[in-house]
Amino acid sequence: MLFAQLYSGHIHPYRSFYHEFAVVLGVFLACLPLFVFSKHKLVVPAIVVIVLLLMMFMGLQAVVGLVAGATIYYPLFFLFCTMLAMALGATWVRLNGNADDLCQMFAVVYLLAAVLSVFMQQVQIMGLDWRPLVMYMSNDGVNPIRAFANVAQPNQLALLISFGFASLWWLLENSRLSGKIAWCIAVFLLWGLALTQSRIGWIILPALFVLVLYLRKTTQKLTLLGMLSLLAIYVSLVIALPTLAKFLGFAVGTLGERVGGRSERSVLLQQAWAMATTHPWLGAGWSGFGAQQVAIAADFTSTIYAEHSHNIVLNFAAELGLPFSILFFGILLVWLWKTFGTREQHQNKPVTFIFMILIAVGVHSLVEFPLWYAYVLLPIGLMMGAIHQLHWSTSGWQISRGFVQAASAVCFAILAFAWVDYHRVVDGFVAFRQNKDYALIPKEKIQAPRWTLMPDYFDYFKLLLVKPRSDMSAEELQFVVITSHRFGYVHILDKLAQAYVLNNQIDAAKRTMQSLQRLHPIAYPEYYDYWQTLAKTDARYSAVFAAMPARNAP
Secondary structure (H helix, E strand, C coil), X not given: CHHHHHCCCCCCCCCCHHHHHHHHHHHHHHHHHHHHCCCCCEEECCCHHHHXXXXXXXXXXXXXCCCCHHHHHHXXXXXXXXXXXXXXXXXXXXXXXXXXXXXXXXXXXXXXXXXHHHHHHHHHHCCCCCXXXXXXXXXXXXXXXXXXXXXXXXXXXXXXXXXXXXXXXXXXXCCCCCHHHHHHHHHHHHHHHHHXXXXXXXXXXXXXXXXHHHCCCCCCCCXXXXXXXXXXXXXXXXXXXXXXXXXXXXXXXXXXXXXXXXCHHHHHHXXXXXXXXXXXCCCCXXXXXXXXXXXXXXXXXXXXXXXXXXXXXXHHHHHHCHHHXXXXXXXXXXXXXXXXCCXXXXXXXXXXXXXXXXXXXXXXXXXXXXXXXXXXXXXXXHHHHHXXXXXXXXXXXXXXXXXXXXXXXXXXXXXXXHHHHHHHHHHHHHHHHHCCCHHHCCHHXXXXXXXXXXXXXXXXXXXXXXXXXXXXXXHHHHHHHHHHHHCCXXXXXXXXXXXXXXXXXXXXXXXHHHXXXXXXXXXXXXXXXXXXXXXXXXXXXXXXXXXXXXXCCC
């Protein structure tokens, strides 16, 4: 877990691969002493049912043709790992009789990762090059920056820092830290949270404050004055950050820009709802948001190209349909109420700590997609399994040692294959970067192997080799259409539009260029100028150009 938060390597195209690999490997390794070298049985808590239902529904989508089987291999594997993590947490609680040591482990890891990440932020805002230990961030003192440490995404770092605050609460309440030291660490973390300029902190911190205030009768170490002072310091840092940044030699966006900037997420939510109402029963297919967004983007105002709706509820509704989404979140809400809503649970410190973590993840999941990353999903699954077993100590199923040993061998084999498979894809992207003339790229570097977990990326390589021309077959044009919807990058949409033009599908080309502007408004002026030049050479391009949005369209 610590490695996943602090490692600086993010390699295209799957930038979180090593971080997720580390956590999955950690779960597998944690099973070895319990189930391979001892005689303990694996305890499977009933909460795994919601994950199993999700896997079964994805399988149904594959059977009816909504998704290609190969495209869900990775998510199915991650979901299986989530079930294993839940079972691991439940087993630890069954063997230990409580969740105290488990919460202690999480608290130490998350607090250490959060503190070290804030130190890394200082390196970044100073413009220092500490690679490979810390990701480099260019700082010219003029262009605004958002320090993100090695997590590589400001909002993900804000979530980690929020976990750090929950960890501070646990360590303080269990007398592992003194009040003064905890307060000083909290101020340091608040500075890091302010540097992320993440708006999720504006919701998570007050939510944790209200929770702790509600539980004051059962907590002993926190004082109202201490909590209020930290909240006041955070508000002050958020307001004063532009001035402090200027004094320290870097630039950030203003508070007004963060509050009143163009709302890309609101359009994503509108698009997700449109998908849900268009495909209400079975959804558009798992991981189908991006392709559907390309198809309907012209009907909405400008936003960004995204592979998720940035809201877990609407994303499920769009990709899995309304009935399943209502069932899934209904079960989850009932479980949350049964687990955290009873009066006696409010006096249980492990329950409170895990509830704090779930609050932070829940808030973040309403505006982004943290649970799509295994290094967030698996620890959450482990906590859910532990807290379920703590509440229902006699429930669950037990799996024999032999089954777990066999499953472990298969899982390690899949993990090894995933490592090799991913690096084949990385080698393909490297080959394209190193050769401006794609005809010179060795075929073995970019040709899909017989077995792969990432077939869509090899389709992407094939698409890059396609040159739009007037004599494209129906099958070749259809391949360009489908793959372009899967990878709605700006240069890919431009290629799709040109393929339409040269094959006399002018209306489709017009809509594609409208979609290009809606999904890539920042890059659009460059392509507007390019198409203006093309329009002078061909009447078909001219017809499309006449219908394109203005160069400075919002």
